[in-house]
Amino acid sequence: MSVIVRTGETSAPTVPTRRPQRRYVAAVLRTPRGLIGLVLVVGIILVAVVGPWVIPQDALTQGPDALVGPSGTHWLGTDEVGRDLFARLLVGTRVDLVVTLIAVPISGVLGTLLGMVGMLNRFAGSFCQRLFDVLLGVPAVILGIAVALAVSPGMGSVIIAIVLVTMPKFGKQSRTALLGQLPQEYVAAAEVLGYPRSRIMFRHVLPNILDAIFVRFAVEMAQAVVVEGGLSLIGLGIQPPQPSLGAMIKSGSTYLFDHPLYSMAPVVVVVGLVAGYLLLADALNEANLRR
Amino acid sequence: MTTDVPVLEIDGLTVDIAIDDDRRVPVIADVALSVGAGEILGIVGESGSGKSMTAMSIMRMLPGAASVRHGSVRYAGRDLLAMSESEMTALRGEEIGMIFQDPLAFLNPLMTVGQQIAEVLVLHGTDRRRARARALELLRLVGVRDPESRIDDYPHQFSGGMRQRVIIAIAVANNPALLIADEPTTALDVTVQAEILQLLTRLRDDLGAGLVLITHDIGIVEEVCDSVAVMYAGRIVEHGRTADVLRQPRHPYTRALMRSTPRLGLADRRRLPAIPGQPPDLARRPAGCAFHPRCPLASEQCTAEEPPLIRLHDAEAHRVACWAAGETEPPAAVEVAAPPPVRETDPSPILEVRDLRVGYQRRSLLRRGGPRDYAVDGVDLHVRRGRALGLVGESGCGKSTLARTVVGLLTPSSGEVRVAGGSWTGGRRERAALRRTVQMVFQDPYSSLNPRQTIGTILTEPLIVHGLHRDDRPGRVEELLGLVGLSTSLLDRYPYQLSGGQRQRVGIARALTLEPELIVADEPVSALDVSVQAQVINLLADLRDKLGLGILFIAHDLSVVRHLCDEVAVMQRGHIVEYADTASVFESPQHPYTRSLLAAAPGARTVKEQL
Numbered sequence: 001m002s003v004i005v006r007t008g009e010t011s012a013p014t015v016p017t018r019r020p021q022r023r024y025v026a027a028v029l030r031t032p033r034g035l036i037g038l039v040l041v042v043g044i045i046l047v048a049v050v051g052p053w054v055i056p057q058d059a060l061t062q063g064p065d066a067l068v069g070p071s072g073t074h075w076l077g078t079d080e081v082g083r084d085l086f087a088r089l090l091v092g093t094r095v096d097l098v099v100t101l102i103a104v105p106i107s108g109v110l111g112t113l114l115g116m117v118g119m120l121n122r123f124a125g126s127f128c129q130r131l132f133d134v135l136l137g138v139p140a141v142i143l144g145i146a147v148a149l150a151v152s153p154g155m156g157s158v159i160i161a162i163v164l165v166t167m168p169k170f171g172k173q174s175r176t177a178l179l180g181q182l183p184q185e186y187v188a189a190a191e192v193l194g195y196p197r198s199r200i201m202f203r204h205v206l207p208n209i210l211d212a213i214f215v216r217f218a219v220e221m222a223q224a225v226v227v228e229g230g231l232s233l234i235g236l237g238i239q240p241p242q243p244s245l246g247a248m249i250k251s252g253s254t255y256l257f258d259h260p261l262y263s264m265a266p267v268v269v270v271v272g273l274v275a276g277y278l279l280l281a282d283a284l285n286e287a288n289l290r291r
Numbered sequence: 292m293t294t295d296v297p298v299l300e301i302d303g304l305t306v307d308i309a310i311d312d313d314r315r316v317p318v319i320a321d322v323a324l325s326v327g328a329g330e331i332l333g334i335v336g337e338s339g340s341g342k343s344m345t346a347m348s349i350m351r352m353l354p355g356a357a358s359v360r361h362g363s364v365r366y367a368g369r370d371l372l373a374m375s376e377s378e379m380t381a382l383r384g385e386e387i388g389m390i391f392q393d394p395l396a397f398l399n400p401l402m403t404v405g406q407q408i409a410e411v412l413v414l415h416g417t418d419r420r421r422a423r424a425r426a427l428e429l430l431r432l433v434g435v436r437d438p439e440s441r442i443d444d445y446p447h448q449f450s451g452g453m454r455q456r457v458i459i460a461i462a463v464a465n466n467p468a469l470l471i472a473d474e475p476t477t478a479l480d481v482t483v484q485a486e487i488l489q490l491l492t493r494l495r496d497d498l499g500a501g502l503v504l505i506t507h508d509i510g511i512v513e514e515v516c517d518s519v520a521v522m523y524a525g526r527i528v529e530h531g532r533t534a535d536v537l538r539q540p541r542h543p544y545t546r547a548l549m550r551s552t553p554r555l556g557l558a559d560r561r562r563l564p565a566i567p568g569q570p571p572d573l574a575r576r577p578a579g580c581a582f583h584p585r586c587p588l589a590s591e592q593c594t595a596e597e598p599p600l601i602r603l604h605d606a607e608a609h610r611v612a613c614w615a616a617g618e619t620e621p622p623a624a625v626e627v628a629a630p631p632p633v634r635e636t637d638p639s640p641i642l643e644v645r646d647l648r649v650g651y652q653r654r655s656l657l658r659r660g661g662p663r664d665y666a667v668d669g670v671d672l673h674v675r676r677g678r679a680l681g682l683v684g685e686s687g688c689g690k691s692t693l694a695r696t697v698v699g700l701l702t703p704s705s706g707e708v709r710v711a712g713g714s715w716t717g718g719r720r721e722r723a724a725l726r727r728t729v730q731m732v733f734q735d736p737y738s739s740l741n742p743r744q745t746i747g748t749i750l751t752e753p754l755i756v757h758g759l760h761r762d763d764r765p766g767r768v769e770e771l772l773g774l775v776g777l778s779t780s781l782l783d784r785y786p787y788q789l790s791g792g793q794r795q796r797v798g799i800a801r802a803l804t805l806e807p808e809l810i811v812a813d814e815p816v817s818a819l820d821v822s823v824q825a826q827v828i829n830l831l832a833d834l835r836d837k838l839g840l841g842i843l844f845i846a847h848d849l850s851v852v853r854h855l856c857d858e859v860a861v862m863q864r865g866h867i868v869e870y871a872d873t874a875s876v877f878e879s880p881q882h883p884y885t886r887s888l889l890a891a892a893p894g895a896r897t898v899k900e901q902l
Binding site for chain 2: 186188189190191192193194196199203204207208
């Protein structure tokens, strides 16, 4: 009802040729944070995907030399049953990536949609939000333990745990972004033009909140790496002999003083991945704000 | 009134801004101005003209991407641009005060107004106890009634106009010699605006400070300014004493701006003379005189050479930057309105509103469904086919609530809204038919278009949803663009690539896609530049006559509705207090509120003097 007056002094001159999507990617990559984040994440993914094919050692083959230090054949040394640590690190990272890249997109899509349900039905909307509140109230590891006890521990339980931990945050994020969009006049315009509610939600509002969801996605990828590590660390994650970053940190911690590389190498990878995702999230966020 | 040493002297000021990694464009160029003690200088211009940038350069508060290329800004003989940051900080708030546009954004919601006024005093060396006494004195000075009881109130407890008074109190707290006010009344209602302008004039008299008043409204300049600088595309195009400039404007832009401003003094239903085209994009400033693409007097020289700002012989200190400053305009420029189509004497109503009440539930802690506050309280009105009804009122009067109820976004508490005989309370079929019969044009052309859709998508989507024009949708969209005067080259553009006026035309085209019979326009021009406002008002008038549309036109400003509307309804606190045909409302207003609205409109007094 109040009179909104813009003097328009801030309307920056625009170059009308490039599409907004491309400008957005360019804006993310132009910042040092965005570039470093992308290099870290893409670099680790590439090494983990290609690495196991290139190196001669196998991650599961046991050998006669247990707990030896780094050498020409075993770059990071071997573990307590003589398996090559570098090969296990690569495969473990790959397992981690598979788990997080399955879990987080599922939870992203579910969370975002459930967060927007309120637009179609107010009761369902508040029900979802209360559900998210309950899930947010339970610590991630406890949630993971509960899941591992309900279904048997393994890759499946880790994925479910990650979905349960990260989904409420997508849900909250999408609801907040949605509430920010609803007062915009283009939503009222769509309603006046007689567009169905679901169309307004998916065709109009959703594209406008996606950038906030992308930021959340990067943050939750980092969170997922941590959850996997935490669960495997207490033995309720990926089960042996399958390597994973968390499991390696756990078994390596016994030999921390004699063979520090055993547990430190996976720690470095976890830190690298988490830092990469968070830097990327930060750069995405900044690019959103600038738009 | 001017003394010998000017308080503020700007010379050759040029500021540029980075628009890309390696491209900088000037936002203001060669600005030269001076303000004497006790003088009010108005800087008037449209968005992008560089008026706010000029103010920000004086305060040394330019945004990060902008920097001063050359020129000087002297305050009482001292070069502000050469000062260190700490010297500048000492000057701000002490000797130079600034008043901003948005009174709510400027005040800290967690501090009382007394604390906020005292803060600026204490920072500049007053002790705390004296600061409170002075804060009381200041509140009284700016016209806050009963300051003893208001000093410990928080900003949210003040109305918009009162908040602006508090900001003015902060700005003048240390008796500054120079005040800079950037659109100080733009966010306020007309009647409040008149009070604030009076206050500023009185403070100038009391304090003897120089005042730079930045505005887009030439009526305000007329009312309060001693001298005026007209800016266009970053340059001063005309500068002189207000009386000289406004009585005998020499620059074609100044003349056009004055003509296209809706005035109360003009005859009803006359087409507003619009300035063709739109203000230039800074990145693509035309060569030569930046105004030449829109100028009726443009010659070859204008397209090639930038005209210098030169003094005219006949008036002292009246300067103009125009190659054709001596010439008068060809009279043919007056747009002859197409003879109105044969109008039915009493067309049938397309919209009937009867005893309408729209309420908001007052939430109380213990029970729901408590008493209601009615934003619209017992309104009757009707709009006839091919006619326009202007609904005028200040913020909070319920006019937007009424508009949203008419288009079915809000549900009435009681009473009736009938559009072409149908009602929103009817069945599914009836409502679907109504959707196509009534459409809305929104206020804010920035948020009313989905930023992620191209103009083509925005205009095609209603056709897809309603299954219209299956065989030739692109043809229909082209036709719509033609109706609102836009080129088809815009189809692949995104809204952010369009100017405000273009966006509002897209908004109107979108409202027309479903071939409605009634258009509800909620403040469709209040976010637009003056020269573009006239274009949009004329466009609505043309569409009404060509398509026989009924229009419910909502505005906060009486002068805007005069050119378009056949009838006017004045709304106050949810009620319609005056409802008559346009001529009688303007010539013999009956209700005191209508009279106060008319009296408060900027330029009203001077127009009356001239008549």
